[in-house]
Amino acid sequence: MPTMHSAVAAVHGSDVRPDGLATIAANLALLARWQARAACWLVAGDLRTGLPHDLLEAFELYLARCEADARLIVLATGAHEPPQALADALQACAASAQIELHAAQPAVLKAALLAADALILSDAASDPAVTLAALELGVPVIGSAAAATAALTGAAALLWPGATPALLAASMERVRQDARLRGILRERGFSDWNLRRTASEPPA
Amino acid sequence: MKRIAIVTQRCHESVVGGSEALAWQYARLLGGRFEVEILTTTATDCVSWANALPAGATQREGIAIQRFPTVFERGEYWYELHRRLMLEVQPHLAPPPCLWRAAQQEEYIRFQGPYCPALEDWLLAHRGDYAAVLFCTYLYAPSYFGIRLIGPRRAILIPTLHDEVPAWLPVYAARYAAFPHRIWLTEAERRTATRLWGLDGGAVLGMAVEQAQASAPASLGAPYLLYCGRIDAAKGCDELLDAFARLPGRDRAKLVFTGSDHLGLPKHPWIEYHGFVDEARKRALMAGAAGFVLPSRYESFSIVALEAMAQGTPVLVNGHCEVMREHIETSAGGYCYTDTAQMIERMTTLLALDAPARARMGAAGRAYVLARYGEDTVRARLVDCVEGVIAAADRAQASAA
Numbered sequence: 167m168p169t170m171h172s173a174v175a176a177v178h179g180s181d182v183r184p185d186g187l188a189t190i191a192a193n194l195a196l197l198a199r200w201q202a203r204a205a206c207w208l209v210a211g212d213l214r215t216g217l218p219h220d221l222l223e224a225f226e227l228y229l230a231r232c233e234a235d236a237r238l239i240v241l242a243t244g245a246h247e248p249p250q251a252l253a254d255a256l257q258a259c260a261a262s263a264q265i266e267l268h269a270a271q272p273a274v275l276k277a278a279l280l281a282a283d284a285l286i287l288s289d290a291a292s293d294p295a296v297t298l299a300a301l302e303l304g305v306p307v308i309g310s311a312a313a314a315t316a317a318l319t320g321a322a323a324l325l326w327p328g329a330t331p332a333l334l335a336a337s338m339e340r341v342r343q344d345a346r347l348r349g350i351l352r353e354r355g356f357s358d359w360n361l362r363r364t365a366s367e368p369p370a
Numbered sequence: 371m372k373r374i375a376i377v378t379q380r381c382h383e384s385v386v387g388g389s390e391a392l393a394w395q396y397a398r399l400l401g402g403r404f405e406v407e408i409l410t411t412t413a414t415d416c417v418s419w420a421n422a423l424p425a426g427a428t429q430r431e432g433i434a435i436q437r438f439p440t441v442f443e444r445g446e447y448w449y450e451l452h453r454r455l456m457l458e459v460q461p462h463l464a465p466p467p468c469l470w471r472a473a474q475q476e477e478y479i480r481f482q483g484p485y486c487p488a489l490e491d492w493l494l495a496h497r498g499d500y501a502a503v504l505f506c507t508y509l510y511a512p513s514y515f516g517i518r519l520i521g522p523r524r525a526i527l528i529p530t531l532h533d534e535v536p537a538w539l540p541v542y543a544a545r546y547a548a549f550p551h552r553i554w555l556t557e558a559e560r561r562t563a564t565r566l567w568g569l570d571g572g573a574v575l576g577m578a579v580e581q582a583q584a585s586a587p588a589s590l591g592a593p594y595l596l597y598c599g600r601i602d603a604a605k606g607c608d609e610l611l612d613a614f615a616r617l618p619g620r621d622r623a624k625l626v627f628t629g630s631d632h633l634g635l636p637k638h639p640w641i642e643y644h645g646f647v648d649e650a651r652k653r654a655l656m657a658g659a660a661g662f663v664l665p666s667r668y669e670s671f672s673i674v675a676l677e678a679m680a681q682g683t684p685v686l687v688n689g690h691c692e693v694m695r696e697h698i699e700t701s702a703g704g705y706c707y708t709d710t711a712q713m714i715e716r717m718t719t720l721l722a723l724d725a726p727a728r729a730r731m732g733a734a735g736r737a738y739v740l741a742r743y744g745e746d747t748v749r750a751r752l753v754d755c756v757e758g759v760i761a762a763a764d765r766a767q768a769s770a771a
Contacts, residue, residue: 280474
């Protein structure tokens with residue numbers, strides 16, 4: 167069952183500065199729950215219209231094909247509490263036991279990023295600030311190219327034009343199994359994020 | 371002269387720490403050949419990392435130092451992460467993959483501190499100004515997060531690695547595998563890196579023993595064993611006290627300590643605590659001791675034990691520490707022990723050595739130190755190493771242009 171989280175911090179998820187998340191402490195209780203050996207996937211965005219079907223379908227495919235105990239963390243940005251309609255929709259879906267819903271407060275977002283195997287972008291579920299925070303913290307980013315924009319992630323993410331649920335599920339499986347790919351995505355993401363910090367010349 | 375930088379977590383006259391002393395020594399040894407700059411933090415305390423010194427540029431003995439502020443002190447958040455690392459994650463025991471994702475491992479390193487985004491900004495902005503950048507000690511955030519801002523051709527890692535739980539976090543191995551230029555202090559340290567990280571490239575250079583001139587021995591009225599440095603359970607000092615308390619004939623000998631007491635030494639007639647002493651007094655105490663004891667399991671070099679050997683004093687070390695065991699086995703300048711009973715037995719032996727036997731063992735230790743870790747020897751090896759890295763990077767850059 168999705169967990170409703172009552173937001174108390176006066177910070178909207180989408181207001182999180184990407185260069186400030188590194189110094190924020192994660193919510194340790196959530197981190198303890200999420201740091202499991204099973205896969206943990208993260209989706210974040212303004213989800214007032216609900217969780218995109220392609221994402222939900224991709225996660226259900228992943229559960230069926232790869233890891234039945236995988237987890238999906240859904241963070242609703244831009245609001246102190248997740249939309250009720252979204253909570254209701256997630257509660258009604260077949261994978262509801264494996265999904266948690268929270269408002270994207272900084273400490274919650276930090277915990278989710280630290281625990282996640284990847285941040286998944288979908289056309290209808292992405293947030294530029296969260297994507298930048300993932301790059302800064304070394305969290306792989308995968309999903310729909312249209313949701314990322316090349317300017318945001320460059321070559322630092324595993325992105326697909328016109329990503330289908332099957333393609334998304336396959337990407338999740340690949341990231342989960344391929345440590346080298348995760349390392350490449352992490353380092354490219356960091357370089358990408360770094361370019362935003364300074365316009366200095368790349369090292370020799 | 372070419373400009374190089376050395377990144378280290380602390381740098382100040384008041385700081386006591388092995389890797390900090392190493393960074394400063396390397397700055398000094400390289401100073402005649404390069405324009406050396408130390409990039410460090412404003413912290414002096416290696417637990418809190420509180421900002422204690424002014425940020426900005428300063429000079430020490432002609433070497434430029436740039437200090438950058440830490441953005442938080444170590445707090446409950448990190449201690450809770452550390453508790454989980456030790457009790458739940460246990461990367462040294464658990465089969466891979468590590469329970470913590472890479473981002474969480476890096477969170478542990480970041481909040482372990484000292485975390486200095488301004489130092490990273492400096493490296494980003496000025497990396498093109500340095501012919502090479504040396505990063506001293508693998509463990510802390512300035513090296514871990516800073517080295518990735520420098521290309522692998524011009525970065526030189528000085529890990530000062532020992533087998534401790536955080537070293538098993540896979541992100542360390544992954545990060546440092548990308549940086550092939552490394553300086554090891556001993557062969558044992560390099561073997562430790564092979565075992566923990568799967569890496570073995572780099573040069574074994576060591577650290578110069580600066581306090582090698584022979585001193586007149588101190589006399590304390592009874593034979594004594596000496597410990598110098600941070601007095602702490604983490605350094606094995608509790609085991610040392612326990613062993614000495616069980617020593618036969620304990621009341622005819624003394625256990626002498628110098629350094630900072632973080633343990634709270636008990637009051638006993640056979641314990642003498644001298645607090646901080648200057649180098650001359652330390653050498654005299656070393657020269658006069660029946661033996662110098664280093665009970666720490668975790669040492670990547672131990673300059674203080676080598677200083678004692680340079681005074682011709684036999685040393686007794688924890689045989690679980692591969693580096694120290696190598697010093698002893700190679701030099702024949704002392705003994706190792708692997709349990710408390712053996713520690714007591716070896717301490718008894720040291721206190722009972724006759725003068726010729728002590729002199730033979732002491733001479734072997736002193737010869738080992740002077741041959742391997744004399745200042746000129748280490749300087750020559752260090753300059754060769756750094757010049758080699760710079761020349762290779764320059765060639766690669768020229769051919770790419």
